Amino acid sequence: MSDKSASISGQLQTELLIIGGGIMGLWAALQAERRGIRTMLVDAGAIAGGASGGLLGALMPYMPDKWDAKKQLQFDALVSLEAEIADLEAATGLSAGYRRSGRLIPLPKPHLRVIAERHSKDALRNWHQGNHQFFWNPLDGSPCGDGWPADEFAVGGLVQDTFAARVSPRGLTHMLARRLEQAARVAVTEGLAIEAIDAATSTAVFRDGTKVAFGHLVVATGHHSFDLLSSIGPALAKPLGQPVKGQAALLKAEIAPDLPLLYLDGLYIVPHEGGQVAIGSTSENHFNDATSTDVLLDDLLLRACRLAPVLEDAEIVERWAGLRPKAIDRDPMVGIHPDAERVIALTGGFKVSFGLAHVLANAALDAVEGKAMALPDSFSLAHHIRVAVD
Numbered sequence: 001m002s003d004k005s006a007s008i009s010g011q012l013q014t015e016l017l018i019i020g021g022g023i024m025g026l027w028a029a030l031q032a033e034r035r036g037i038r039t040m041l042v043d044a045g046a047i048a049g050g051a052s053g054g055l056l057g058a059l060m061p062y063m064p065d066k067w068d069a070k071k072q073l074q075f076d077a078l079v080s081l082e083a084e085i086a087d088l089e090a091a092t093g094l095s096a097g098y099r100r101s102g103r104l105i106p107l108p109k110p111h112l113r114v115i116a117e118r119h120s121k122d123a124l125r126n127w128h129q130g131n132h133q134f135f136w137n138p139l140d141g142s143p144c145g146d147g148w149p150a151d152e153f154a155v156g157g158l159v160q161d162t163f164a165a166r167v168s169p170r171g172l173t174h175m176l177a178r179r180l181e182q183a184a185r186v187a188v189t190e191g192l193a194i195e196a197i198d199a200a201t202s203t204a205v206f207r208d209g210t211k212v213a214f215g216h217l218v219v220a221t222g223h224h225s226f227d228l229l230s231s232i233g234p235a236l237a238k239p240l241g242q243p244v245k246g247q248a249a250l251l252k253a254e255i256a257p258d259l260p261l262l263y264l265d266g267l268y269i270v271p272h273e274g275g276q277v278a279i280g281s282t283s284e285n286h287f288n289d290a291t292s293t294d295v296l297l298d299d300l301l302l303r304a305c306r307l308a309p310v311l312e313d314a315e316i317v318e319r320w321a322g323l324r325p326k327a328i329d330r331d332p333m334v335g336i337h338p339d340a341e342r343v344i345a346l347t348g349g350f351k352v353s354f355g356l357a358h359v360l361a362n363a364a365l366d367a368v369e370g371k372a373m374a375l376p377d378s379f380s381l382a383h384h385i386r387v388a389v390d
Contacts, residue, residue, distance in 0.1 A: 013213045014040040014187075016368060017204055019194050019228070020220035022052035023169075023353055024346045026176040027361035028218050033183040035365060040212065041186060044193035048173030050222055051322045051353075055248045056280040057172075058261055058268050059165040059355045060103060064123040064136055070331070070376045071126070074352065077359040078165065079129050084358050085172065091182070094175040097168030097273050102260040104142060106149050106307075107156035113138060116159050127163055134163035147309050149262050164261055166270050169354060194221070199232050199340035216368045218344045223325040225333070225347040229381065233339030236388040241333070241347075243323035245287040247297040248280030253314035267303050269311075277311060279304045293319040324348070329387050334360050335380040336367050344368060345381040 016032050018025045021043030032039040043049070059078055062071045085098045107113055116138040123136035137160040142148055149158070180186050193207045197217065204212045219225045223243035230240050253275055262269040270278040282296045297319060305312045325347050327333045332349035346364040348357070363373040377383050 011211045011213065012040070014038055015215040016040070016218065017042065017212055017214035017216070018218045018220055019043075019204065020222060020225070021047035021177075021188070021190070022050050022220065022222055023048075023173055023176075023357045024222075024348060024361060025218070025220035026052075026173060026180065027357045028220055028346055028364055029180055029183070029186050029188075030176060031358075031361045031365045032368075033180070033186050035369070036185065037365075037368070039186045041180070041188045042192045042194070042206075042212075043190050044221075046190050047177050047188060048170070051246070051324045052169060052173050052222075054169050054246070054280075054322055055250045055278045055318065055320050056268055056270055057097070057167045057169045057272070057278060057354065058263075058270050058280075059167060060261070060263065061127070061161070061163050063119065064126050065119055067122070067126045070378065073359065073376065074356060075127065076129065077356045078163070079132055081355060081358060082165070085167070085175075088175050088179055092175050092178045094171070094178055095168075095273075096172040096175050098165065098172075099258065100163075100165040101258055101271065103161040103164035103263055104144070104149060104260045105159040105161065105263050106153035107138075107158055108153050108264075110156045113156040116157070119159075123163075134161075136161055144259055148259060149264070149307050150309055153264060153307060160260070166261060166272065167354065168272060172354070194228065197228060197232060197340075197343060199337070199343055202342050214342070216342045216344060218346050218364055218368070220346040222347060223323050225325065225345060226327070229333075229337060229343075229345055230388075232337055232343060233385075236385065237390070238328060238388045240384055240388050241325055241327040242285065243290070244326045245284040245290060245321060246281040246324055247284075247293050247300065247319070247321045248278060249293075249297060249301055249316055249320065250318040251277045251279060251311060251314040252317050253277050253311055255310060262308055264307055267300065267307065269304055269308055276317065277314065279311075289321075290323050291321050293321050297321075324353075328384055329378060331376070331378045331384075332356060332360055333379070333381050333384050334364055334367075334375060335373055335382060338382050338385060349379075
């Protein structure tokens, strides 16, 4: 518990209460500080735990074809994130391990080269903003030399995506937490679990008996958000979402930190600073233990070593598992609850949270201030509730 919130007991009041101190809640608290809103950020465990404390950190764009508002939003978010991180690094003196290192995608079959050539034209048309132009370049061989990736996977050549980037999830969340320590209007409390939301009285009830009256409440508790939001209003026919387990590993290898990410058929290989390489991730809808790793990660590591043979003798530094939120319609879930105008959802979409969180948090704060959210309708909580009702 921070010194700012050490006096929590009994009934408290705050302009804005944010439940959940992962990547979404942290960005929401920072956006609230920027807007001058007195805020309490509360997490059931440690700040930046859960899925936000993972290893991978791949910031990968949607494909450049079939362009629409959702792809444009993600593109703009990934461009603007670089400046946001630079500002935070300057303010805190910490590093988020961010680098726009690009990505290599092997083309295992010759016909994929034709598709890649077409997408190259799509990228020229859609992947640009101001002086920023990013490319989807079909290549005959790897610009990184032999073994990154292995030639056996590049029968049709490969694609060099110059837009993809990476960030250390723990570096970014730790930096956000440090920045909030400097915030005059944000109090942070750890180890305080939410029990219920009384929308009628605008009161949050916690398991230890603490009650907090709020002007507005942002629910940013990852996959736990689905049950919390479903508890408000009429019963829904289907759950608003589910947790999806992901397993990943961190390796220590003698490789350059500026190597591009490798991606093939759901396998991510992400070089980080200091010779560390993140491997991920599984997507398990059914599991017995949310935090254990098993043969699924073993298989992922074998695939990674085959795709990048330089990793064969790499030391395994850490094996990790956690739960990501997957909303009923897969997109992020943001906005005012139709049955509780002071309750706002802010939970991630499937695998895209780190690249979009700063933009989604800003939209949630617009909702707090009664402004329209500049988001696609499919991102809204009202849309997800409609899907869950039908």
